[in-house]
Amino acid sequence: MSASKTARNLDVDRLLGHHRLMWRIRAFEEAALQANTEKLVLGAIHPSIGQEGIAVGVCSNLRRDDILTSTHRGHGHTLAKGADAGAMMRELLGREGGNSHGKGGSMHIADFKVGMLGANGVVAANIHITAGAAHAIKLRGEDRIACSIFGDGAINRGPFLEGLNWAKVFVLPALYVCEDNGYASTTRTAAMTAGPGAAARAEALGIPSVEVDGNDVLAVDEAVADAVSAIRGGGGPRFIVAETYRLTGHTAADPATYRAPDEVEAAWRRDPIAKLAQMLADAGVRGADLAENERAAKQEMDAVYTEAKAAPWPPLSRGYEDVQDAGDPRVEAF
Amino acid sequence: MSASKTARNLDVDRLLGHHRLMWRIRAFEEAALQANTEKLVLGAIHPSIGQEGIAVGVCSNLRRDDILTSTHRGHGHTLAKGADAGAMMRELLGREGGNSHGKGGSMHIADFKVGMLGANGVVAANIHITAGAAHAIKLRGEDRIACSIFGDGAINRGPFLEGLNWAKVFVLPALYVCEDNGYASTTRTAAMTAGPGAAARAEALGIPSVEVDGNDVLAVDEAVADAVSAIRGGGGPRFIVAETYRLTGHTAADPATYRAPDEVEAAWRRDPIAKLAQMLADAGVRGADLAENERAAKQEMDAVYTEAKAAPWPPLSRGYEDVQDAGDPRVEAF
Amino acid sequence: MAVMTYADAAKTTLAEEMRRDPLVWCLGEDLGRGGVFGQYKGLPEEFGPQRISDAPISEAAILGAAVGAAMTGTRPVVEMRFADFALCAVDELVNQAAKARYMFGGQTKVPLVVREPMGMWRSSAAQHSQSLESWYTHIPGLVVVCPATPHDNRGLLKTAIRSDDPVVYMEHKNLWALEGEVPDGDPIPFGVARIARAGTDVTIVSWSATVHAATEAAESLASEGIEAEVIDLRTLWPWDKRAVFASVEKTGRLIVAHESVQVGGFGAEVAATVADALFGKLKAPVKRLGSPRVPIAYAPPLEDMLRVTPAKIAEMARTLVQQ
Amino acid sequence: MAVMTYADAAKTTLAEEMRRDPLVWCLGEDLGRGGVFGQYKGLPEEFGPQRISDAPISEAAILGAAVGAAMTGTRPVVEMRFADFALCAVDELVNQAAKARYMFGGQTKVPLVVREPMGMWRSSAAQHSQSLESWYTHIPGLVVVCPATPHDNRGLLKTAIRSDDPVVYMEHKNLWALEGEVPDGDPIPFGVARIARAGTDVTIVSWSATVHAATEAAESLASEGIEAEVIDLRTLWPWDKRAVFASVEKTGRLIVAHESVQVGGFGAEVAATVADALFGKLKAPVKRLGSPRVPIAYAPPLEDMLRVTPAKIAEMARTLVQQ
Ligand SMILES: Cc1ncc(C[n+]2csc(CCOP(=O)(O)OP(=O)(O)O)c2C)c(N)n1
Ligand SMILES: Cc1ncc(C[n+]2csc(CCOP(=O)(O)OP(=O)(O)O)c2C)c(N)n1
Ligand SMILES: [Mg+2]
Numbered sequence A, B: 001m002s003a004s005k006t007a008r009n010l011d012v013d014r015l016l017g018h019h020r021l022m023w024r025i026r027a028f029e030e031a032a033l034q035a036n037t038e039k040l041v042l043g044a045i046h047p048s049i050g051q052e053g054i055a056v057g058v059c060s061n062l063r064r065d066d067i068l069t070s071t072h073r074g075h076g077h078t079l080a081k082g083a084d085a086g087a088m089m090r091e092l093l094g095r096e097g098g099n100s101h102g103k104g105g106s107m108h109i110a111d112f113k114v115g116m117l118g119a120n121g122v123v124a125a126n127i128h129i130t131a132g133a134a135h136a137i138k139l140r141g142e143d144r145i146a147c148s149i150f151g152d153g154a155i156n157r158g159p160f161l162e163g164l165n166w167a168k169v170f171v172l173p174a175l176y177v178c179e180d181n182g183y184a185s186t187t188r189t190a191a192m193t194a195g196p197g198a199a200a201r202a203e204a205l206g207i208p209s210v211e212v213d214g215n216d217v218l219a220v221d222e223a224v225a226d227a228v229s230a231i232r233g234g235g236g237p238r239f240i241v242a243e244t245y246r247l248t249g250h251t252a253a254d255p256a257t258y259r260a261p262d263e264v265e266a267a268w269r270r271d272p273i274a275k276l277a278q279m280l281a282d283a284g285v286r287g288a289d290l291a292e293n294e295r296a297a298k299q300e301m302d303a304v305y306t307e308a309k310a311a312p313w314p315p316l317s318r319g320y321e322d323v324q325d326a327g328d329p330r331v332e333a334f
Numbered sequence C, D: 001m002a003v004m005t006y007a008d009a010a011k012t013t014l015a016e017e018m019r020r021d022p023l024v025w026c027l028g029e030d031l032g033r034g035g036v037f038g039q040y041k042g043l044p045e046e047f048g049p050q051r052i053s054d055a056p057i058s059e060a061a062i063l064g065a066a067v068g069a070a071m072t073g074t075r076p077v078v079e080m081r082f083a084d085f086a087l088c089a090v091d092e093l094v095n096q097a098a099k100a101r102y103m104f105g106g107q108t109k110v111p112l113v114v115r116e117p118m119g120m121w122r123s124s125a126a127q128h129s130q131s132l133e134s135w136y137t138h139i140p141g142l143v144v145v146c147p148a149t150p151h152d153n154r155g156l157l158k159t160a161i162r163s164d165d166p167v168v169y170m171e172h173k174n175l176w177a178l179e180g181e182v183p184d185g186d187p188i189p190f191g192v193a194r195i196a197r198a199g200t201d202v203t204i205v206s207w208s209a210t211v212h213a214a215t216e217a218a219e220s221l222a223s224e225g226i227e228a229e230v231i232d233l234r235t236l237w238p239w240d241k242r243a244v245f246a247s248v249e250k251t252g253r254l255i256v257a258h259e260s261v262q263v264g265g266f267g268a269e270v271a272a273t274v275a276d277a278l279f280g281k282l283k284a285p286v287k288r289l290g291s292p293r294v295p296i297a298y299a300p301p302l303e304d305m306l307r308v309t310p311a312k313i314a315e316m317a318r319t320l321v322q323q
């Protein structure tokens, strides 16, 4: 164990929990990819393999009643916030018993019971929603916080400016986390992003910002812990940029040929799960315990997937439910 | 003449021209206010009295073939870009012979002949349009530049982020000028604007920025001259914040009771025209010459107003013109 | 019961609802000084800056934040200032507010009122005059309300604020100063039209300010012996087909009149629905009267050309009753 | 003449137009790698990154910049990726692009093509499936194009690029892979419908992908002795009233079928126009067939429920011809 690691004052139990959760996310994503291969998911799937450290580092600092919003790449965040993997997989497969009865699918994965107010198919749209959730929390005088995770591509959309300005002007309990994986679909974000970066933009809005290695779950955990305690103390919004890499294509269907193989290989060597495993091994955790986390996660998600495949389609009556209270949505009504 | 003023190396002829143009703008605005009082203008008028230094300082560095876009408060910019005051006043009165045949009015004042591509009724919308104009200039390999003037309220809208990022990413010949008059309608912009300010936001997008006293036309002139030469040299976009104050209400109909009288009085003591007059007097210009600028401007705009009042309404046939090439817009066509 | 303006009817109602329910709050530019049309005058003093909240010029954030705040247990009333500026926040309204309940399988609702002052208002030109109510009728999840009178601006706003649906609430700028009796009574339910004037010869369906043009037309027609029935739909989604069918079954003739552009306007929905449902029972073709497909001009004579006036409506009615 | 896909027809045309006119350029996210649907594959190599330009995720800037670039003498082709994302740029399209020419009294034109891939595409859910063509028909200044075949995706795109109007060009995502013959001939003018299938008993008017459902319905109806005439409008503004009237005068019956939501859909415009113009000449009421007023669901069975299928169209046609 190196000095710097000792300095970090490792909480091995907490980190073992992180390791377990990161494996659960990865195994869930592997199952989702499998579902795509088997054509049981027809819409787009955006796996978060390689980015698990951020989901876990962020959400392990959120309470169940704190609010989280996410992006198209939201499975990991949702699981980490405490959603049931079975309900999520049923949702991905469009089945009854999915979180949203199969009506939203992967890009709209949500579990309001655990404060997860939805992934979003529109890049950056969750930034405003989070500002509003934080605004409601403040109006209601609660001590919850609202957190938004989004990608590095999102920082070029208007809501980044408008939403962060909003959160700061109204001194809202909001945490903004940018997952900087270097890409927006097939585009290197650096090529389309002016200036010194996301953190500088947030600072220019008066929001204290830090940059962390998103593949180091401990670093994320610590940065988020600091930010969350400042926010809960009434200090207004905080911003975190977490650098990472997506180890798969943009979607399950994307071969990602726009990236050089050695770039991807190098990224695998920074795999956040392996990195944490190494840290735990260095701290004396037995290889068997780490392997067990992996095995258990895979077994769980295999079962989840098998179970989801067996779940029924939602009944057609669901199709007309949950539209709105006013009026009759059916064509025959007209 | 103080040392600092000598250091500025006054070009008296140029400044006398500025003085004349500032008076022309003010006299135009006074006539527009009169038209509002006489109910010859029924839509909103946003006078730029007190902000003339920016219009003149900016536009005196633009060539006729450079492009300018503006806001709801655009009369001064348009005049300074070289538009004909008579056509403008006819436009404000909705008359034939207006720049747009009376179809756009004050908030859409434009004169494409002199590169003035329009005021805009939507705050910040001109930021994108300017980026696009600059993009076209670059694609065509021209040495023109495109300039956008907008208010301090505009920096909280998405286009500020998206448009400035765009201009920087594509290294476009674009000049962005923020007229910071402290207010957005009845709201103190500071209360709704997070962080250190407009310049910091532009810097966070990698755009070199300066802050100047917008009531000092010479300071504006110098800052813009620097920026324009950098831009024409291929250096990409520049940003200028010019502090000022609007000496009238937000619109001709606004009594502006949300401002303390002494705040307004203090602002009158920083009247940019008086300030320039003082500078010129200090430099030895005769009071009579300065008075002549004022007199001539008032006489011109009186005549312009009288003439516009006598102008005919646009013929009804104009109503169906300029919609689009495809299809027939008339109801009877259907 | 009191006589008050259309603007005051809404303001009084808002105050009542805010007193009743501490979770109702308003957000928008310049609200702290009473709003650009004075629709919030006095409310900042009573409810404070948190519940009558100023906002930066950030329409997308205003609406987007309201979506998040609605999903988090409050009931925001959003002020968009001019309906035209709501075009800066369409993703937030259409992709987010309208769809959240369905996409999330009923896990949430989005109780939200979006006030969008609409319509032509002398020489406001192309970017401050639009009427896009028909757009919102096309979006599943949204309610669309277009009150024409002070009375309705009370009863419908109450219903809108209490509704769990996102409601696009479009007040006509030209009606702010209109006075009328405003009874204390119950909220007015969505989907119930108002017979603005009874008649037997021709039905005129309308909403918002054009209802008054239709009523004026009906009065001048009456002097010629033509009795027009004027129906004010009040809400476009849901809309009161039953009332419209009942009227047209009686008169056999229908004109749908609205200020917005005729092509693709909601008049087409009403016309197509009636022409289908009452096929064979009509004495004349169903007619529509809307604006030509032209942006709104600034010069008064050109602006007037685009208006649906009492004269145009009466002229069309005269032609119809001869059939 | 060649057989090619709908996607390739557009790509080939774009390349031809870009070779012809150096002022034509494309901008949008991921174009440098050929676009998300491969619609631009190969073009970056031929035309370089300046003319096939990547863009940040900034729909509002993409469209807004295109407006400025169009007013400054170039002819931008804007890629919006999914029609749903165009909702992030409505001010730019509606308040700016559509109105500039009129507001500025003809001082400028805004020659601009906005490509908006539209429609349901298996399990894309509520934010990636919308068809909002009817919105754009309601906006003065805009042209609205919805090609259904590879042939039309060539001829209409040529016209769109050469047009001086802002054109909303909506390709259906489900048609990208559709193959068909693409003659070399002339651009196809706006406002001219295509008779997709001739018939005498009932007219089916449609556009975009639903044209194929209508044609399929017509084929199955033919086996029952019912001859349906299928009209593909191709452009919704302007739309070919003449062709529709001529057909309905012959058949006496009309169905308007479209994928988008029925309430407030463009089908209402066609239906209301025809029911008015041909009043007394119709054998049956004019019918519409569109989606229920429901956001688009993800689960395949629920998504299917919303579709306008050949079976639904045929069923409606059968009922009509009995009248
Ligand atoms: C407003 C909007 N524009 C475009 C898209 C299409 N899109 C989906 S994901 C994506 C890239 C997002 O990049 P980033 O924000 O970095 O997230 P990442 O995919 O890297 O996690 C794009 C452009 C979208 N969903 N929404
Ligand atoms: C998108 C949008 N929102 C709101 C308005 C209404 N509005 C007109 S001017 C104005 C204030 C603008 O303030 P600022 O940008 O500082 O310009 P100033 O009026 O001070 O010159 C507002 C809110 C608008 N025109 N456009
Ligand atoms: Mg990314």
Ligand SMILES: [Mg+2]
Binding pocket: B151, B152, B153, B179, B180, B181, B182, B183, B184, B185, B189
């Ligand atoms: Mg200002």
